[in-house]
Amino acid sequence: MSPHAVSIRMTALADLSDTEIELLQAMPQLPRRRAGQNLLSRAGHEQPPQMLIAAWASYQRLLSDGRRQIIDFILPGEGVGSLTHDPQSSSLAIALTSVVTVDASGLVRAVADRPNLVPGLAHAMRLMSRADSARLHDQVVRLGRQTAYERLLHLLLDLHHRLDAVGLVVDNSFALPVTQEMLADTLGLSAVHMNRTLQQARKDGLFEMAAGSVTLRKIELMQSLADWTPAVSSFKGVKVKHLAV
């Protein structure tokens, strides 16, 4: 079995013992869910906390008149439910593409009950939880105080950074399986304005987009334009080269 995104991310965050790694690899894979489905409820039944192996999901919320806000993306190796998310919250965890997850109940329980037996995992979970909230802070700043153009660059830099952590960036290029309308719902814009902002940024040579993938061209310029700084999250410094998906 090839190392999946979860163990890549976790081992990048903390030193894990053999038993901890075993615990990770023992997480049972759940049936594949299709785009649009709620990861936290299946046929009315609440689902366990999970971690994403492949593909994208999102937290989102709907207003009563149909407006939608995508709150955060959930990328390979990241977690859904529990620990940081209330399953009965009004935020939905929606698959954006066809999605494979593993059941993380065992992991969550081990960390909650006997943190001393799994110190590495406990630490990694804490870091992931902090990263979750740091990302939400970022999102609030984008929406509250940045222009459409800045929001876009900032988000792309964020995704780049997160995907890089699990080896899903090659030559500054990564998959972006998301429609312009979803980006708009993420960045608090209309789809029309999203389109125009994208065009402007491409015309400015900051990045290229084609067939569901992006290639960043002027990262440092983007960073200064968007006031983006890499999260100081305490990575061990492990650098992952490849990932078989």
Place this chain on the structure above:
Amino acid sequence: MSPHAVSIRMTALADLSDTEIELLQAMPQLPRRRAGQNLLSRAGHEQPPQMLIAAWASYQRLLSDGRRQIIDFILPGEGVGSLTHDPQSSSLAIALTSVVTVDASGLVRAVADRPNLVPGLAHAMRLMSRADSARLHDQVVRLGRQTAYERLLHLLLDLHHRLDAVGLVVDNSFALPVTQEMLADTLGLSAVHMNRTLQQARKDGLFEMAAGSVTLRKIELMQSLADWTPAVSSFKGVKVKHLAV
């Protein structure tokens, strides 16, 4: 010693044993900090995780060109640092008024090391952590998909609800020790537009404001206008009447 906001909030979230309550009450009080100071760093030294006893604080972030975004308010009984917040994050924890906190290191350590010895506290901390992230989700939705008017009502309802949980609301009225400019920086608006939005809402009879306090007048109307629903956070249902501050 009168029951302080922290124990009120914690006991409202979970059944606590006597030793757990003792642990709460044993938290040492830290020296009072004045408005504007960073709760998580003092003369360059990192501060321990804390819980607010009285007054208001906020998480905020500054952009390099001076724009400011207030990300979340921290109210009496709520926590700062660790567990949900990375002390080295780029978000600052700034006191909005003169502030008294207690050192929650012991609490955090007890929950992290031996959760089984303090199951009530562990549960309460989990719920608080979930509430933190639910609030951030709310804030994202406000900024991303609501109008200035809706944002204002939604925020006021939120504050009302949170302050009510620690007995700081009397007759739908509560202290709001915050300038219009701070509200603007919270809701992603300019100070001028904040002022006009406030005037409009007051003229509409939704609430009154005077000398640092608000009185909500048409709560149900506000709720439907702002698409606000109370957090489903699993309160035990304990209802606190008064709080000596």
Place this chain on the structure above:
DNA sequence: CGCTGCGTTGAATCCTATCAACGCTCGTGG
């Protein structure tokens, strides 16, 4: 082949920001 989802474009409108100025209150110091 027609339909549907997605990206694109143009025009008009509106919400919100910006700039500028003024009144008020309060604390300080002459």
Place this chain on the structure above:
DNA sequence: CCACGAGCGTTGATAGGATTCAACGCAGCG
């Protein structure tokens, strides 16, 4: 005691970014 300044709330006028409405091209697909 009054002048002065700072902080805060308020108002008017103007500009601009973003939305809305509408329409069209295109590719994929049953």
